[in-house]
Amino acid sequence: MYICSICINDEYLKEEIRKTNKYAGKCTFCDSDEPCMELEELSDQIDQIINDEYEISDETVPKFVGDEDSPYYEPIGESIDYVIRKIIDLNDEIIDDIVEILRGKYFRDVADGGESFYHDGDNIVAKDFYNPLIHDNWLEFCQTIKHHQRFFSSDLNEDLRYFFSFIKEITFYRDKLIKKIPSETELYRARLINNDYEIPEIYNNPTQELGPPPPLICKANRLNPAGIPVFYGAFDRKTAIAEVRPHVGSKVISCIFKTKRELTTLNLHAADNGFQEISHFHPQYEQIVQQQNFLYFLQSEIRKPILPNETDMEFLPLQVLSEFLATQFDPKIDAIIYGSAQIKGGINIVVLNHALGNFPFLSLSASFPKTDISFLPDSDYAFIRYQSIHPSYKDYKPSLDYCEDSIKISMVNSVQYDTDDRIITLVPVD
Numbered sequence: 001m002y003i004c005s006i007c008i009n010d011e012y013l014k015e016e017i018r019k020t021n022k023y024a025g026k027c028t029f030c031d032s033d034e035p036c037m038e039l040e041e042l043s044d045q046i047d048q049i050i051n052d053e054y055e056i057s058d059e060t061v062p063k064f065v066g067d068e069d070s071p072y073y074e075p076i077g078e079s080i081d082y083v084i085r086k087i088i089d090l091n092d093e094i095i096d097d098i099v100e101i102l103r104g105k106y107f108r109d110v111a112d113g114g115e116s117f118y119h120d121g122d123n124i125v126a127k128d129f130y131n132p133l134i135h136d137n138w139l140e141f142c143q144t145i146k147h148h149q150r151f152f153s154s155d156l157n158e159d160l161r162y163f164f165s166f167i168k169e170i171t172f173y174r175d176k177l178i179k180k181i182p183s184e185t186e187l188y189r190a191r192l193i194n195n196d197y198e199i200p201e202i203y204n205n206p207t208q209e210l211g212p213p214p215p216l217i218c219k220a221n222r223l224n225p226a227g228i229p230v231f232y233g234a235f236d237r238k239t240a241i242a243e244v245r246p247h248v249g250s251k252v253i254s255c256i257f258k259t260k261r262e263l264t265t266l267n268l269h270a271a272d273n274g275f276q277e278i279s280h281f282h283p284q285y286e287q288i289v290q291q292q293n294f295l296y297f298l299q300s301e302i303r304k305p306i307l308p309n310e311t312d313m314e315f316l317p318l319q320v321l322s323e324f325l326a327t328q329f330d331p332k333i334d335a336i337i338y339g340s341a342q343i344k345g346g347i348n349i350v351v352l353n354h355a356l357g358n359f360p361f362l363s364l365s366a367s368f369p370k371t372d373i374s375f376l377p378d379s380d381y382a383f384i385r386y387q388s389i390h391p392s393y394k395d396y397k398p399s400l401d402y403c404e405d406s407i408k409i410s411m412v413n414s415v416q417y418d419t420d421d422r423i424i425t426l427v428p429v430d
Helices: 011-020 041-052 079-088 094-104 107-111 133-145 154-169 170-177 198-204 206-210 237-243 270-271 286-302 312-327
Strands: 002-004 036-037 054-056 060-063 072-074 123-125 178-181 186-193 231-234 251-259 263-266 335-339 346-350 371-377 382-387 399-400 408-411
Touching: 002 041, 002 335, 036 041, 036 154, 041 054, 041 079, 041 094, 079 094, 133 154, 133 286, 133 312, 154 286, 154 312, 170 263, 170 270, 178 346, 186 206, 186 237, 198 206, 198 251, 206 251, 206 399, 231 237, 231 263, 237 251, 237 346, 263 270, 270 286, 270 335
Parallel strands: 263 335
Antiparallel strands: 002 036, 054 123, 060 072, 178 263, 186 231, 186 251, 231 346, 251 399, 251 408, 335 346, 371 382
């Protein structure tokens, strides 16, 4: 039996069949003359995938029917034909033939007391693609940077290179994770209003008042240490407002900044989409999924809310990571994109310090003022001479520009919660 590339809805496998073109003949299922592969060969590949990625489920959950007091126990997991359809989208006829081939392949093993995925009525569950090495290395990195060694460490640099080495190794990752944001992209920024008298000042000076904080008053945050400002923004106004976590009845001012040049970004939000396009037949599928899980974990660390009892020390690992991406990584990362924890589907961005260029911060407190105070003898006057010294960014012009007339004030009328609700089932344990 033969199956052609037309009958297979997996782009990676289609391309492999076309490249090898081992069998030229009629497809058993559609009579096409397109390049084919043997159905038994496809069945063997699917069998290998299922053995690598799934295991037979031994767990059950109690189910009650009507008013009966005693439950029946239903196995957790999915049927084999459903799993095959998840791995590769085929029509029912082809899936039935593949299941029949696989059951025949394992018939003797089952007859001798062995175990098979393909026994009628059995369910299987996906294995957890957790790579302890990556996560353990990250935890060790966090402990080292917080409690042991913080500066001039070649080991820490190697750790950071290891965490992101897969981006260079796997083209699939580069295309998804290294994203170019074009000039004129709109980014939204919001600020919580504490007192109404702040509003006229913000309205008259939106670039300075709604832009990144000046260096001398910049506080530590997830991705920046104190004194090094970055631009935390979002790709839509509602997400920007939600990210300042306003309470009901509060007022929020927001506006738009436009990028003035192309920015190279690390797009961690891609992990939210699960890289669904990746084929189970890809030779690096397991490695890609493991790295994806790490990226999802990393994104969850970035978007955690800052709790009142947290100290600046908790931010150190991510601060070092962002500086590594901005100074040591190739290509140099200008901004990091990550999903919002405050609003479903919202996307945030942080433009890193070097990419801000000579941003027009607030005047005196903005840029490391050099001040000289002279008290004149026999005089009531003191002369204060100052010079605003901006950091030198020879290769960078300001990358953000306030959008005229984009400023809006919002009154928070209500807050919506997105919850994951489950039915409680009490299971007695013998």
